[in-house]
Amino acid sequence: MTSVLQLNISGRLIRRIFFLFIISMLILSVIILYTKNFHKSFSQSTVNFGISQIQYNVHKQVSYSQQLTGNKGNNSITKKLPLIYQPSSQSSLLRALLLFYPNDQESDFLPEFRWFYRSWTEMMINESILWRTDLIVYTSEYASIFKDLDCIYNQIRINSEEKPKCRVFPYIRIKSRTTTHEPSSKYQTIDKQRSQTTYQYLRAYEYIDSINTVFEYKASFSMYDFILRTDMDCFLTYNFAYYVPYNYSILVGRGGYSTEFNNKRLKRIARDMNWTYANKNGLGSTWYGPPSMIHHMANYTIQAMIHLVTNEFTTPERERKLGVMLWPEWHFGVLLLYGGHLAINHLITSENLKIAVGDQLLDQGVTSKDKNDISKNLRLHLHCWHGDDPFSKFQFKAGKYNEIDRSTLISDTSPSGYAMRLALESKAMTLQQLKQTLLDIKK
Ligand SMILES: *[C@@H]1O[C@H](CO)[C@@H](O)[C@H](O)[C@H]1NC(C)=O
Ligand SMILES: *[C@@H]1O[C@H](CO)[C@@H](O)[C@H](O)[C@H]1NC(C)=O
Ligand SMILES: *[C@@H]1O[C@H](CO)[C@@H](O)[C@H](O)[C@H]1NC(C)=O
Ligand SMILES: *[C@@H]1O[C@H](CO)[C@@H](O)[C@H](O)[C@H]1NC(C)=O
Ligand SMILES: *[C@@H]1O[C@H](CO)[C@@H](O)[C@H](O)[C@H]1NC(C)=O
Numbered sequence: 326m327t328s329v330l331q332l333n334i335s336g337r338l339i340r341r342i343f344f345l346f347i348i349s350m351l352i353l354s355v356i357i358l359y360t361k362n363f364h365k366s367f368s369q370s371t372v373n374f375g376i377s378q379i380q381y382n383v384h385k386q387v388s389y390s391q392q393l394t395g396n397k398g399n400n401s402i403t404k405k406l407p408l409i410y411q412p413s414s415q416s417s418l419l420r421a422l423l424l425f426y427p428n429d430q431e432s433d434f435l436p437e438f439r440w441f442y443r444s445w446t447e448m449m450i451n452e453s454i455l456w457r458t459d460l461i462v463y464t465s466e467y468a469s470i471f472k473d474l475d476c477i478y479n480q481i482r483i484n485s486e487e488k489p490k491c492r493v494f495p496y497i498r499i500k501s502r503t504t505t506h507e508p509s510s511k512y513q514t515i516d517k518q519r520s521q522t523t524y525q526y527l528r529a530y531e532y533i534d535s536i537n538t539v540f541e542y543k544a545s546f547s548m549y550d551f552i553l554r555t556d557m558d559c560f561l562t563y564n565f566a567y568y569v570p571y572n573y574s575i576l577v578g579r580g581g582y583s584t585e586f587n588n589k590r591l592k593r594i595a596r597d598m599n600w601t602y603a604n605k606n607g608l609g610s611t612w613y614g615p616p617s618m619i620h621h622m623a624n625y626t627i628q629a630m631i632h633l634v635t636n637e638f639t640t641p642e643r644e645r646k647l648g649v650m651l652w653p654e655w656h657f658g659v660l661l662l663y664g665g666h667l668a669i670n671h672l673i674t675s676e677n678l679k680i681a682v683g684d685q686l687l688d689q690g691v692t693s694k695d696k697n698d699i700s701k702n703l704r705l706h707l708h709c710w711h712g713d714d715p716f717s718k719f720q721f722k723a724g725k726y727n728e729i730d731r732s733t734l735i736s737d738t739s740p741s742g743y744a745m746r747l748a749l750e751s752k753a754m755t756l757q758q759l760k761q762t763l764l765d766i767k768k
Contacts, residue, residue, distance in 0.1 A: 594636075704740065
């Protein structure tokens with residue numbers, strides 16, 4: 326009797342010890358995995374986000390593989406999510422490019438608008454005759470440049486046959502809403518309360534309109550299959566003619582604000598806001614996806630920006646007295662990116678919104694001299710990053726590239742050469758000639 330009992334007790338003891346041993350091993354491996362990940366993301370912080378790479382498969386889809394652990398030995402788990410694909414060129418597909426154009430800063434933005442327009446018409450040379458990609462511009466005035474470029478005013482797309490068009494919609498900037506918060510068009514919806522709050526807290530932030538137009542102008546773009554929300558200092562490539570986000574997800578470009586400090590701070594802020602968090606970093610300002618999802622993201626982005634401006638920046642920061650002193654750490658200038666970061670991380674987890682980081686596809690640099698870069702890596706969209714290496718938007722606007730012979734660039738397919746050629750062409754052309762590049766698109 327006693328010996329059986331003792332046997333039972335020691336059997337239990339052995340099982341308990343064994344159990345504790347297993348648990349400690351588990352904890353130990355979790356710690357090891359975590360440390361590896363931490364070192365990895367730390368060392369890659371500002372340069373290349375996401376520990377991600379692009380892979381191609383036979384169907385010419387591009388997928389995103391995320392390595393969850395280090396790649397030494399075979400302890401890595403690779404999760405592959407498709408990112409983009411080529412829909413049939415035999416059926417119709419509607420897309421729109423959304424831009425905000427600040428009329429009052431023409432000297433800065435007209436050159437950018439011209440080259441963006443040029444890249445739009447260049448891209449369409451390769452696009453299926455059944456597809457339509459419109460250029461939508463929100464701006465406060467139907468200025469003569471838009472008339473000269475054949476942009477129509479306050480008209481939405483009504484069918485899938487209409488030729489590709491540039492469409493201008495009237496918009497009163499947040500900073501100009503001193504008295505009125507009324508819509509400027511039957512396609513604009515203004516939430517008065519939100520408009521007033523935005524005026525109160527964000528009127529001094531110059532990029533607020535580029536996201537607020539998306540929030541207020543849903544009726545101008547809800548008929549498209551996909552929209553691209555982007556900035557003007559960008560270039561579409563030929564690849565954009567063929568690819569859309571896979572399975573109606575949203576593709577988010579690459580953003581350069583994600584330092585270790587900012588990642589932690591933004592995570593802490595999400596907690597303060599009671600928002601969920603998906604640990605996605607380096608999220609850019611260009612979004613490519615279904616209209617209703619992008620509209621939803623714009624709504625949450627503005628909410629986050631209002632929270633940030635009131636809780637996370639000091640008065641000198643809001644008044645820009647710090648300049649770029651703290652960049653790339655906490656910096657008021659990229660408030661829009663921080664807002665998008667919080668919105669995207671929240672919506673991925675709280676609503677299971679399908680958002681993928683296309684950090685090799687959108688917001689790609691314009692300084693690479695690799696002639697195969699665009700085709701090999703399927704870059705869809707290039708964005709001017711700060712710097713003086715060609716192509717530099719600052720050097721371009723300062724006239725530093727005026728002497729370059731454009732004919733030498735025809736065969737230069739590198740991001741740098743492509744951006745340089747389109748920008749110089751758009752500058753050399755009259756508005757009439759630029760418009761002609763649109764009229765030449767046979768659809
Ligand atoms: C890891 O696994 C893959 C296929 O499962 C194999 O091709 C590769 O050689 C392995 N690598 C190592 C370091 O064992
Ligand atoms: C775009 O069209 C041109 C002219 O038709 C062609 O040479 C080029 O290969 C096409 N680009 C791609 C990426 O298919
Ligand atoms: C595509 O989206 C549908 C609907 O959300 C989902 O059920 C399906 O699993 C997705 N497919 C892939 C391959 O992600
Ligand atoms: C988050 O939730 C807490 C507790 O429910 C609440 O006190 C706090 O006000 C909430 N914060 C925000 C920003 O809604
Ligand atoms: C914006 O989001 C809030 C919830 O956070 C919601 O109450 C509101 O209806 C949304 N606005 C629009 C126009 O969708």
